[in-house]
Amino acid sequence: MSAALTPLASEEFQAPGLGLFDWPPLVEGQAWFNKPALLALIGVVVVVIFAYSAFSRPKLVPKGMQNVGEIAYEFVREQIAKPNLGKDSDRWMPLLVSMFLYVLVVNLFGSLIFVQFPVMSRIGFAAILSIGVWVLVMYLGIKHQGPIGFFKNVMFPPGLPTWIYFLVAPIELISTFFLRHITHAVRLFATMMAGHLIIALFSEVGWHFLFVQLTPLGAPIGVLGFIMTILLTAFELFIQALQAYVFALLAAMFINDALHPAH
Amino acid sequence: MNLLAAEEATNPLLPHVSEMVVGGVSFLIVLFFVGRLLVPRIQKTLAERVDAIEGGLKRAADAQEEAQQALKQYRDQLAEARHEASRLREEAREQGAQIKAELREEAQAEARRLIEAAHLQIEADRQQAFTQLRSEIGRLSTDLAGRIVGESLEDEARQRRTVDRFLEELESTSNAAVR
Numbered sequence: 446m447s448a449a450l451t452p453l454a455s456e457e458f459q460a461p462g463l464g465l466f467d468w469p470p471l472v473e474g475q476a477w478f479n480k481p482a483l484l485a486l487i488g489v490v491v492v493v494i495f496a497y498s499a500f501s502r503p504k505l506v507p508k509g510m511q512n513v514g515e516i517a518y519e520f521v522r523e524q525i526a527k528p529n530l531g532k533d534s535d536r537w538m539p540l541l542v543s544m545f546l547y548v549l550v551v552n553l554f555g556s557l558i559f560v561q562f563p564v565m566s567r568i569g570f571a572a573i574l575s576i577g578v579w580v581l582v583m584y585l586g587i588k589h590q591g592p593i594g595f596f597k598n599v600m601f602p603p604g605l606p607t608w609i610y611f612l613v614a615p616i617e618l619i620s621t622f623f624l625r626h627i628t629h630a631v632r633l634f635a636t637m638m639a640g641h642l643i644i645a646l647f648s649e650v651g652w653h654f655l656f657v658q659l660t661p662l663g664a665p666i667g668v669l670g671f672i673m674t675i676l677l678t679a680f681e682l683f684i685q686a687l688q689a690y691v692f693a694l695l696a697a698m699f700i701n702d703a704l705h706p707a708h
Numbered sequence: 709m710n711l712l713a714a715e716e717a718t719n720p721l722l723p724h725v726s727e728m729v730v731g732g733v734s735f736l737i738v739l740f741f742v743g744r745l746l747v748p749r750i751q752k753t754l755a756e757r758v759d760a761i762e763g764g765l766k767r768a769a770d771a772q773e774e775a776q777q778a779l780k781q782y783r784d785q786l787a788e789a790r791h792e793a794s795r796l797r798e799e800a801r802e803q804g805a806q807i808k809a810e811l812r813e814e815a816q817a818e819a820r821r822l823i824e825a826a827h828l829q830i831e832a833d834r835q836q837a838f839t840q841l842r843s844e845i846g847r848l849s850t851d852l853a854g855r856i857v858g859e860s861l862e863d864e865a866r867q868r869r870t871v872d873r874f875l876e877e878l879e880s881t882s883n884a885a886v887r
Contacts, residue, residue, distance in 0.1 A: 463720055477726035485734045493741045500746040503753035505760060511750075518750055535751060539743030547738045568720060569727025574735060576728075631721075638720060 458653045461645040466566060466638065481567045488551040488564060496546065521545050521693065529697040530704075537700055540581075544574065545693040548633070552685035555641055556678055563685065566637035568630065575630035578696045582626075586703035598706035625699070633692050640681045647673040845878065846871045 468479035499514020507515055521542050526534035548565065555563030565571045586595040599621045600614040650670030654663035850871060 466720055477730060481727065482730040485730050489734045489737050492738050496742040496746045500742075500750040503750050505753060505757050514750065515754075518747070518754075538751060539747040540739065542747050543735070543739045543743040546742065547735055564731075567724070567727050569723035569725075570731035570734075572723040573728040573732040577732070577735070 458650075458658075461642070461649050465642065465645055480562060481564050481570065484554050484560065484562060484564045485551060485570060488547060488554065491550050492543075492546045495550075496542075517546065518542060525690065525693050525697050529694070529701045531701075533701070533704060537697065541693050541697055544696055545689055548574070548692050549686060549689035552637060552689050553682070555637060555644075555685055556682050563637040563641055565633050565688075566641050568634040571630040571634040571637075574692070575626050575633075578629065578699060579626040582699045582703045583622075585700060589704050590706055594706070595703075621702070625695075629692070629695050629699075633688050636684055636688050640677075640684055644674060644677050644681060647671075647677060842875060846875060849874055 468481060470476050470479050471483060472478050495510075496514065498510040499517075500511070503511055518538070522534060522538060525545065526538055526541050530537055551564035551570070554560045555566070589595075590598055596618070600617050601610055602613070602617070605613060647670045651667050651674055652670075654660070654667030654670065656667075659667075850867060853870075
C-alpha cells in the first residue's frame with residue numbers, strides 16, 4: 446500500500462509498477478526481514494495454528510475446527526492426491542496438505558485487508574517450493590525406476606515409431622526434468638504478481654481520480670476503478686485458491702510420474 | 709514512484725537467496741508441524757472412523773448371519789425333536805398295545821388255568837365224596853338191610869354183589885336225577 450499511496454503529492458497519475466514488489470527491511474540492517482518474509486513467517490504460524498486446532502486431538506465424531514480441517518484434508522485427498530497418486534495417496538498426504546494449506550494462506554494474504562500482499566508474488570518463495578519438489582521427484586524417480594530407467598522411461602516412451610524418438614527424447618528430457626518444474630514456480634509467482642498488480646492499478650485509479658484529483662471527467666473513471674477493484678478482488682480470491690490447488694496438484698502429478706513410469 | 713528505478717532495483721524473475729531461505733525454512737516448519745505431527749493424527753482418526761463404520765456394518769451383517777444360522781439350527785432341532793417325539797409316542801403306543809395284549813393273554817391264561825384247576829378240584833372232591841359216600845351208603849344199607857331182614861349175610865361175596873347191585877341202581881337213579 447505504501448507504494449500505491451505515494452502519488453498523493455503528485456498531480457500526475459502514475460500507474461503502480463514493479464516497485465510494488467520491492468520492500469525495504471523492517472529492521473535496520475536485516476535486509477532479509479521485509480514484509481514478504483514477515484508474511485511468510487506469519488503464514489507458517491497461521492497454518493500451524495489452524496492445523497493444530499483441527500488435528501491435534503482428532504475425534505471419531507468431529508466437532509468445531511476439526512470439521513473445517515477435515516474438509517480441507519478431504520479436499521486435498523479427493524481432488525489432489527487421489528486423481529494423481531491413487532493408492533499411494535495416503536503416503537503423500539502430509540506433504541500435499543502442508544503445501545496446499547501453506548500456499549493457500551500466503552496467497553490469501555493478497556486479499557486480506559491491511560496485509561494485502563501475496564507472498565508468492567516474490568518468485569523466491571515460489572521457486573524454493575518447486576525446487577524442493579524437483580529434488581524430491583529426482584530422488585523418487587531414481588529410487589523407483591533406477592538412474593538409467595528414470596531417464597529412459599521419460600525420454601523413450603514405448604509404442605512410438607523409431608524416427609520420432611529423435612524429436613521426442615530431447616523435448617521430453619527438457620520438459621520433464623526442467624521446464625515443467627520451472628513453470629511450476631513461475632505459474633504461481635506470475636499469477637500472484639499479475640493479480641496484485643491489477644488490483645493495485647485499479648485501486649490507484651479509484652484513489653487518484655476520486656480523491657487526489659477529483660474532476661468531472663475523471664470521476665467516472667475513478668468510480669470504474671473502484672468497482673473494478675472490488676470485482677477483481679473477488680476474482681483474485683478465486684485465483685489465489687485455484688493456484689494453491691494447482692500448485693499442490695502438479696506436485697502430486699510429478700511425484701506420481703516419478704513413482705510410476707508414465708505414458 | 710519511479711518505474712524505471714524500481715525495475716533497475718530488482719528483476720522480479722530473479723529469486724533472492726534470502727527469500728528462498730525464508731520460504732524454504734517456513735515451508736519446512738509447516739511440513740514438520742502439519743505434515744509430520746498433525747496430518748498423521750487425522751489420517752489415523754479417519755482410518756479409525758472408516759473402520760468403525762465398516763466394522764460396525766460388518767459386525768451387524770455377521771450378527772444377522774449368525775442369528776439366521778441359529779434360527780435355522782433351532783428350527784431344525786425343533787422339527788427333529790417333534791419328529792422324535794411323535795416317533796416315541798408311536799412306539800410307546802405300540803408297546804402299550806403290545807403290553808396290554810400280553811397282559812390280557814396272560815390274564816386269560818391264568819383265568820383258564822384257575823378254572824381248570826377249580827374244575828379238577830371239584831371233580832376230585834366229587835369223586836372223593838362219591839367214593840366215601842358209596843362205602844358209607846353200602847355199609848349203612850347192609851346194616852339197615854341186615855337189621856330189616858334179621859339175618860346176617862354170612863357170605864362175603866354175596867353180600868358184595870348185593871351191595872354192588874344196589875349201588876348201581878342207586879347210581880343210575882342219582883345220575884338220572886342229576887341230569
